[in-house]
Amino acid sequence: MAVRRLVIVGGDAAGMSAASQARRLKGPDELEITAFERGHFTSYSACGIPYWAGGVVDGPDALIARTPEEHRRRGIDLRTRTEVTELDVAGQRVRARDLESGTERWHGFDGLVLATGARPVRPPIEGIDARGVYGVQTLDDGRALIDGLAKLDPAGPHRAVVIGAGYIGVEMAEALSLRGFEVTVIERAAQPMATLDPDMGALVREAMCGMGIEVVTGTEVTSLVTGPDGPDGPESAVTAVVAGEREFPAEVVVLGLGVRPETSLARAAGLPLGDSGGLLTDPAMRVRGHGNIWAGGDCVEVWDLVAGRTRHIALGTHANKHGQVIGSNVGGGYATFPGVVGTAVSKVCDLEIARTGLLEAQATAAGLQFVTATVESTSRAGYYPGARPMTVKMLAERRTGRLLGVQIVGREGAAKRVDVAAVALTARMTVDQMTALDLGYAPPFSPVWDPVLVAARKAAAAVAGGA
Amino acid sequence: MAVRRLVIVGGDAAGMSAASQARRLKGPDELEITAFERGHFTSYSACGIPYWAGGVVDGPDALIARTPEEHRRRGIDLRTRTEVTELDVAGQRVRARDLESGTERWHGFDGLVLATGARPVRPPIEGIDARGVYGVQTLDDGRALIDGLAKLDPAGPHRAVVIGAGYIGVEMAEALSLRGFEVTVIERAAQPMATLDPDMGALVREAMCGMGIEVVTGTEVTSLVTGPDGPDGPESAVTAVVAGEREFPAEVVVLGLGVRPETSLARAAGLPLGDSGGLLTDPAMRVRGHGNIWAGGDCVEVWDLVAGRTRHIALGTHANKHGQVIGSNVGGGYATFPGVVGTAVSKVCDLEIARTGLLEAQATAAGLQFVTATVESTSRAGYYPGARPMTVKMLAERRTGRLLGVQIVGREGAAKRVDVAAVALTARMTVDQMTALDLGYAPPFSPVWDPVLVAARKAAAAVAGGA
Numbered sequence: 001m002a003v004r005r006l007v008i009v010g011g012d013a014a015g016m017s018a019a020s021q022a023r024r025l026k027g028p029d030e031l032e033i034t035a036f037e038r039g040h041f042t043s044y045s046a047c048g049i050p051y052w053a054g055g056v057v058d059g060p061d062a063l064i065a066r067t068p069e070e071h072r073r074r075g076i077d078l079r080t081r082t083e084v085t086e087l088d089v090a091g092q093r094v095r096a097r098d099l100e101s102g103t104e105r106w107h108g109f110d111g112l113v114l115a116t117g118a119r120p121v122r123p124p125i126e127g128i129d130a131r132g133v134y135g136v137q138t139l140d141d142g143r144a145l146i147d148g149l150a151k152l153d154p155a156g157p158h159r160a161v162v163i164g165a166g167y168i169g170v171e172m173a174e175a176l177s178l179r180g181f182e183v184t185v186i187e188r189a190a191q192p193m194a195t196l197d198p199d200m201g202a203l204v205r206e207a208m209c210g211m212g213i214e215v216v217t218g219t220e221v222t223s224l225v226t227g228p229d230g231p232d233g234p235e236s237a238v239t240a241v242v243a244g245e246r247e248f249p250a251e252v253v254v255l256g257l258g259v260r261p262e263t264s265l266a267r268a269a270g271l272p273l274g275d276s277g278g279l280l281t282d283p284a285m286r287v288r289g290h291g292n293i294w295a296g297g298d299c300v301e302v303w304d305l306v307a308g309r310t311r312h313i314a315l316g317t318h319a320n321k322h323g324q325v326i327g328s329n330v331g332g333g334y335a336t337f338p339g340v341v342g343t344a345v346s347k348v349c350d351l352e353i354a355r356t357g358l359l360e361a362q363a364t365a366a367g368l369q370f371v372t373a374t375v376e377s378t379s380r381a382g383y384y385p386g387a388r389p390m391t392v393k394m395l396a397e398r399r400t401g402r403l404l405g406v407q408i409v410g411r412e413g414a415a416k417r418v419d420v421a422a423v424a425l426t427a428r429m430t431v432d433q434m435t436a437l438d439l440g441y442a443p444p445f446s447p448v449w450d451p452v453l454v455a456a457r458k459a460a461a462a463v464a465g466g467a
Numbered sequence: 468m469a470v471r472r473l474v475i476v477g478g479d480a481a482g483m484s485a486a487s488q489a490r491r492l493k494g495p496d497e498l499e500i501t502a503f504e505r506g507h508f509t510s511y512s513a514c515g516i517p518y519w520a521g522g523v524v525d526g527p528d529a530l531i532a533r534t535p536e537e538h539r540r541r542g543i544d545l546r547t548r549t550e551v552t553e554l555d556v557a558g559q560r561v562r563a564r565d566l567e568s569g570t571e572r573w574h575g576f577d578g579l580v581l582a583t584g585a586r587p588v589r590p591p592i593e594g595i596d597a598r599g600v601y602g603v604q605t606l607d608d609g610r611a612l613i614d615g616l617a618k619l620d621p622a623g624p625h626r627a628v629v630i631g632a633g634y635i636g637v638e639m640a641e642a643l644s645l646r647g648f649e650v651t652v653i654e655r656a657a658q659p660m661a662t663l664d665p666d667m668g669a670l671v672r673e674a675m676c677g678m679g680i681e682v683v684t685g686t687e688v689t690s691l692v693t694g695p696d697g698p699d700g701p702e703s704a705v706t707a708v709v710a711g712e713r714e715f716p717a718e719v720v721v722l723g724l725g726v727r728p729e730t731s732l733a734r735a736a737g738l739p740l741g742d743s744g745g746l747l748t749d750p751a752m753r754v755r756g757h758g759n760i761w762a763g764g765d766c767v768e769v770w771d772l773v774a775g776r777t778r779h780i781a782l783g784t785h786a787n788k789h790g791q792v793i794g795s796n797v798g799g800g801y802a803t804f805p806g807v808v809g810t811a812v813s814k815v816c817d818l819e820i821a822r823t824g825l826l827e828a829q830a831t832a833a834g835l836q837f838v839t840a841t842v843e844s845t846s847r848a849g850y851y852p853g854a855r856p857m858t859v860k861m862l863a864e865r866r867t868g869r870l871l872g873v874q875i876v877g878r879e880g881a882a883k884r885v886d887v888a889a890v891a892l893t894a895r896m897t898v899d900q901m902t903a904l905d906l907g908y909a910p911p912f913s914p915v916w917d918p919v920l921v922a923a924r925k926a927a928a929a930v931a932g933g934a
Binding site: 013045047048051056057058062063167315316317318320321336337338339340341342343344345346347352354356381383384385413415416417418419420422423424426427429433435436437438439440441442443444445446448449450 | 480512514515518523524525529530634782783784785787788803804805806807808809810811812813814819821823848850851852880882883884885886887889890891893894896900902903904905906907908909910911912913915916917
């Protein structure tokens, strides 16, 4: 049945892509679209916040793909600073609170999109709410961080602690480093980048230390120390981080512990959630069992095509795809999101980090047995100027040889090579099939055997030699 | 039946990869390997010659992966400056001439590898054999060019004409430009890079002109003008190139008209050749109908997985793969080369050029109907420093939506994106399937929709909207 009154909760990538795509297919006469966004901004690149913080890009305007005003001009009734506080599924309505005035009202819908995003993990420790402690999930978070950094005494010490060494953690470490901070990253696991196997994470650690970033691993943060907020102010500004046996002085603390799906609204309404708390949908991005409620972006679990299970992966590129799919379906078309293979790329200074598919631990958890192959190669022909080393690790299923995952750590030209493996995973290729892939070769772009092919050859040999 | 006396004709990529791989599997007691090479060098990167000529890399040593002496130390009887002049298939022997002494002898084999490479096309025009006219196919060619350039009067004019605007032509145009030459490229077709569709070739032309390289298209070279070879020498040095109505003064002329398979030996011996004159093999790289003769590298035709026909594609990366496959089979293992999808990447100064799959004309010739989509995008998030524009053109089969080809012209970060399409072609994906590919995204590496995905979306829409 055609949707005529669409309500969207959340005004970033998934929500506003859905709105835009639906509007492209149906004009205001056929479809009314109302979107609620808690913050000030819409359709922005949260992934760009570390680069804004590092002074690499200007913000916040450059990070905004489309402003609330631009959405409104396209016939979308967009309400910023408006929080949806309750979802009444049976009554087909949401209650929204204007955060400026405090007034609340119910809004009816016959189609709903939940795009409520994710929230950064905040460990329940003393001092976590002090001034000087920042998350970097939303553009409002980014603005708070930038404003806070600007208020620091320029003559005083500039010490920053990043809690957690995942993507956000290492990107923020680079950003703060670029701004002249002494940076310490504290991570509970044995190596940074828990999205890599520990042997590959060790390469990241080594490179970060080479950049002058202190990396403290195997250590949990237990509390934050606070001090006066001003000359005579209350004890509300962070002054140090306590972890293990040490105390790390810090004017700035950034939370890089990852995010969780923001699904309190959905949970209260009884919608189906997965193990990680993300909403469960069908391939058309409809919430399971609810024909007129769609969900996408950081608040859902996505289907992992390699492991054959759902998983929470917060990533702007998925959110945009979800929005596109939802908008098409809302607008009377047909589109599906078949799932992900777990690709992610990142950088710390000139170190490029990439992964796709399963880590060793994930493959084991999925009940798969595998072989691994790790090779060293270069980004260009060895003799060509600018050839930089890279390490490629490949996992292949035992006996069948099916590709299970690839991790790459290197310099310029390393990260995007993972895309080859992402396509191969989608096509369920074996590593033996991959050895024959016709990848682009010329000395400025690749050795005559591309690093991914070198890894595939070694992995194929391991499969063939295995029991 | 196990090979015990292997003879290899041609000491570059395919031949010596085969030798090395066979030797890895079988020691000198089990397998005798004799390799004949007409030139001075073995196992070198001919693709590196333009960069040597341009002074970007040192040569020739840097371009040599393994010297004759290194091969000999691994138990390969390698004879350089030795040309095989006759192949007696029935008698299982080759006649080889020592080019230094002029002596000839027969050598018996029970296994033979033909890796005779390719020769540059030399148009049968007046003056083509003059001094100052260079091919760049072998490392000996490269050395002759470098020596010739060094002998030019430093105070005199430095004008170069490159005949043909294919890969070698545009790479040599860059190289000579880097050495301070005024460079003119003359091409018979309407646009440079006949390996691209004309609309994409036009982008290359525009960029080359912006680099100060003169590009003359739709014009055939009809003769070369020669002058005195020295103060009192014979009229044997090139002084100008005549093309169309014009005469282009030139101290140096480079042939960039492409190459043809060097199969005169095979032809005389009655071995099966394809339309382009390349040897025809089975997937194990055995010459069709000849159980103990293998062939690989630039002298064979390869199976085109997209068009479903054989094609001559001279490329070092294929030659290396062929050698690997041949060596495995000679050594008693089993390996196959399934074919190519037609991937090639190149650059002229900072312009990156890539293609894979079929051009429009190739698709039509293969009997396929198709839609096209061309999009403009950027290498990184638009707001991230260093984001450079790129144009992506995609061909998809009408109705089925199967990907048929991709061409990319752009700047840094453009060319290797074609690898995604190369894998998708191998897996016979549709452009609709490609829209959901989980490619690496982070602002320094890609817009939130990778340019290849943007093209896939537009192509999928064209397929869906088509009749």
